[in-house]
Amino acid sequence: MSFVDTxxxxxxxxQVAVYHAHARLESRTDREALHDLRVAVRRIRSLLRPFRSMNVVVALSEAAAEFGRQTTPTRDLEVMIQELEERGFAKLVKPRSSRLGSSYDDIVNGSAFKNLLIQLDDWPSGFRLAEVKGELKHIQPQIKKTLRKQIDRLHAAVDDVQFDRHQLRILVKRTRYLTEAFPELSPLSRDAALSLKELQSALGSWHDHYQWCQKALVETDLQPLEQTWLSSATTALEKADTQLVDLAQRLPKRSGKKKLP
Incomplete structure (x- = not known):
């Protein structure tokens, strides 16, 4: 099987995983359906990232990105509800659960998901045509180039103590998913990939607690939890900084090019 076939x-x-997760979300079979749906779409975006400037993948890439943006608030609400349940704040869960059900309906029947399905169906024929025209001859070098660029950005982030942690979280996620999509083309070692995953986890915990603290500023019923979340956010960020040092030791050398923003 050729690389393009693979x-x-x-x-x-x-795409099959998207259908399956969507069916679970529509039927409300479990609480991980939306999460799994978003992960499948995110992995599609990771596979397409090295070619996002090619006309043949632009529509699908944009549809996947839009679906991710539209479902982020609902996923954030899911995580918030789980946090409140675990801490025993049942009274705070009920009104948010009602909002969650309505949000699920909007996702299941929304235009963003319908457009995503259309683009997923249309994409293969266009990609195959690009292959016939010889536009995919350099597909593997392009993937390697994208991976090297991401790793150079990680080096820049590691060297800059003032690097925005929100941007770092996005950079880490993109590098990790791109590496997982093309492990045979990534210069990251297994240990570096594991370190990247652990850093993403720590940054994700910090991000969640930070966002909840921001919510508590406007949703007054959450204020009893604000100090607890603030403390947890600080702990998670300290762990992330430790993981960042570990990652710095495991990253392959820079490509030798100038630092990237």
Whole structure:
């Protein structure tokens, strides 16, 4: 099987995962359906990232990005509800659960998901046509180039103590998912990939607690938890900083090019 064949199969496999997770979300079978749906879409975006400037993938890439943006508030609400349940704040859960159900309906029947399905169906034929035209001859070098650029950005982030942690979280996620999409083309070692995953986890915990603290500023019923969340955010950020030092030791050398923003 050629590399292009394998690439197409990966996207089609994720498309099946999208259908499955969407069906679970529609039927309300479990609480991980939206999470799994978003992960499948995010992995599709990771596979397409090295080619996002190619006309043949622009529509699908944009549709996946838009679906991610529209479902982020709902996913944030899911995580918030889980946090409140675990801390025993049942009275705070009820009104938010009602909002969650309505948000699920909007996602299941929304235009963003319908457009995503349309683009997933249309994409393979266009990609195959690009292959016939010889536009994919340099597909593997392009993927390697994208990975090296992401790693150079990580080096820049590691060297800059003032680097915005929100931006770092996004950078880490993109590098990790791109590496997982193309492990055979990534210069990251297994240990570096594991370190990247642990850093993402710490930054994710910090991000969640930080966002909840921001919510508590406007949703007054959350204020009893504000100090607890602030403390947890600080702890998570300290852990992330430790993981960042570990990652710095495991990253491959820079490509030798100038620092990237």
């Amino acid at each position: 690439f197409v199969v990966e996207i089609l496999t994720l």
